[in-house]
Amino acid sequence: MMPPAFRSDSHFGVRCHDKPAMLCRESLSAFFAAVLTLAAGEAAEPLVKLKGHSATVHRAVFSPDGSYIASASDDKNVRIWSVPDGKPIAELVGHKDRVWSVAFSPDGKLVASSGFDGQILLWTVPGGEIQSRIDGAGIWSIAFSPDGRSLASGSSNHTVKISSVESGESEHVLAGHSGYVTSVHFDPNGEFLVSASDDKTARLWSVADGKSLVVLKGHTQRVNDALFSPDSSMIATVSDDRTAQLWKVPSGEPIVEMEAKSDQGKSAAFSADGKLLATGHYRTIHLWGVPRGRPLGELKGHTGQVLSIAFSPDGSLLASATWNGDHVARLWSVPDGKAVAVLRGHTSTVNSVSFSPDGQYLATASNDGSVRLWSIKP
Numbered sequence: 001m002m003p004p005a006f007r008s009d010s011h012f013g014v015r016c017h018d019k020p021a022m023l024c025r026e027s028l029s030a031f032f033a034a035v036l037t038l039a040a041g042e043a044a045e046p047l048v049k050l051k052g053h054s055a056t057v058h059r060a061v062f063s064p065d066g067s068y069i070a071s072a073s074d075d076k077n078v079r080i081w082s083v084p085d086g087k088p089i090a091e092l093v094g095h096k097d098r099v100w101s102v103a104f105s106p107d108g109k110l111v112a113s114s115g116f117d118g119q120i121l122l123w124t125v126p127g128g129e130i131q132s133r134i135d136g137a138g139i140w141s142i143a144f145s146p147d148g149r150s151l152a153s154g155s156s157n158h159t160v161k162i163s164s165v166e167s168g169e170s171e172h173v174l175a176g177h178s179g180y181v182t183s184v185h186f187d188p189n190g191e192f193l194v195s196a197s198d199d200k201t202a203r204l205w206s207v208a209d210g211k212s213l214v215v216l217k218g219h220t221q222r223v224n225d226a227l228f229s230p231d232s233s234m235i236a237t238v239s240d241d242r243t244a245q246l247w248k249v250p251s252g253e254p255i256v257e258m259e260a261k262s263d264q265g266k267s268a269a270f271s272a273d274g275k276l277l278a279t280g281h282y283r284t285i286h287l288w289g290v291p292r293g294r295p296l297g298e299l300k301g302h303t304g305q306v307l308s309i310a311f312s313p314d315g316s317l318l319a320s321a322t323w324n325g326d327h328v329a330r331l332w333s334v335p336d337g338k339a340v341a342v343l344r345g346h347t348s349t350v351n352s353v354s355f356s357p358d359g360q361y362l363a364t365a366s367n368d369g370s371v372r373l374w375s376i377k378p
Contacts, residue, residue: 046345047361048086050371052079058100059352060365063108066356068125069363070111071371072102078113080126084361086373090128094121101141106148110165114139120153122165132168136161141183145207146190154181160195160203162210172210176203179222187228192249194235196226202237204252214252218245224266230274234291238265244279246291256293260286266307266323271315276334278318280306285320287337297337301330308352313359317376321350321364329353329364331376343374 050060055074062069068089069081078092078099097117104111110131114120120134120142137157144151150171153161160174160181179198186193186207193205202216202223216226221240228235234255235247244265246255263282270277276296277288285299285306299318304325311318317340318332329343329350348367355362355376362374 046343046372047084047375048373049345050079050081050086050088050373052088052091053077053369053371055098055369056348056367057351057365057369057371058098059102059354060363060371061102061104061352061354062356062361062363063104063125064106064357065108066358066361068104068108069371069373070102070104070113070125071365072099072113072115073369074098075369076115076117078102078111078121078123080111080128081371083356084373084375089126090123092121092123092128094130095119101139103142103144105144105165106146110148112142112144112151112165114142114153118155120151120163122151122168132166134161134163134168134170138180140181143184143186145186146188150207152184152186152193154184154195154197156180158197158199160184160193160205162193162207174203174205174210174212176212176215177201182223183225183227185227187232187249188230189232192228192232194226194228196223196237198222200239202226202235202247204235204250213250216245216247216252216254218254218257219243221264224264225268227268227270229270229290230272234274236268236270236277238268238279240264240266242281244268244277244286244288244293246277246293255291258286258288258293258295260284264305266305267309269309269311269318271311271334272313273315276311276315278309278311280309280320282306283322283325285309285318285332287334299332299337299339301339301342302326302328304349308350310353310355312355312376313357317355317359319353319355319362321353323349323351325349327366327368329362329374331362343372345372346370 053073060071080089099115137155141154177197219239267280287296302322304322331340346366
């Protein structure tokens, strides 16, 4: 029997028989592989609970080869765990305050961590030795360049810094924002950097010389995230003003404004093929067609602010987590927008969701001090 995703009256209007098939062909096999492993809406049990942190865990991310998870916590430490058994590999001790962000280098040989002590520490993997330090102010966001040679950081002192990974020395200090910087992202080609800020703007920068190329103005409240499409042709921004916007790269010309009626926008993610944008709001996730910004559907079920969303690598699933709400993560079928599974077990806010590179696992991080690893596919 065909799943409801491929009926002509489906939630997103996907019609394989007469095209416009937003996600057909490639999605059909992916949809069966993903959805048949978990019945719609059923509660799922974690594969393993990663215990060791003694306070809120803000982030849990996979290494590029999927063999490790790194987690960042308010206990001032970073931990590395093996996948899929969840065994502790290393406890990285060196920060003097809460650790907010963590990221693997593209080759997986380093982990960068940052937080409220104003330091970025670069650690070897899996040994956990400090390779270099980068000083700054309270750092909200970090990102490695695609070639792994540089690290960008966004700070509470309104600046963005691009630093050398090898030496830790500053390459460029990017000044222009008038509020703290909420996120930084390199484009997939490593030519541009985008930053989002509390000052209601995002900025596009040249990585080569650190010059500001364009200020993306249009939002009326804080911009919580700004990220590149997979082909580097667009930037998506999401804001507390309830809107998301798409902008051309490198001109910064606005393409479309997408208005959500479900409160502030806190998170955003592109699908791997760049055809979909998901934005997280209060109790609701909105899906938009790219580049026209056509509303494709609303995913409802959470009871709090959607802080973190992520598409699976094959685009068949979307994972989400909320602040001050239901203490669960959720999995959604992208083709039809239906709930696939409710991931229960955390006892407080779930701060982040992250798929493994092969899409077999999902990691969740929570205020309850734990990381949980979930098996998505057999």
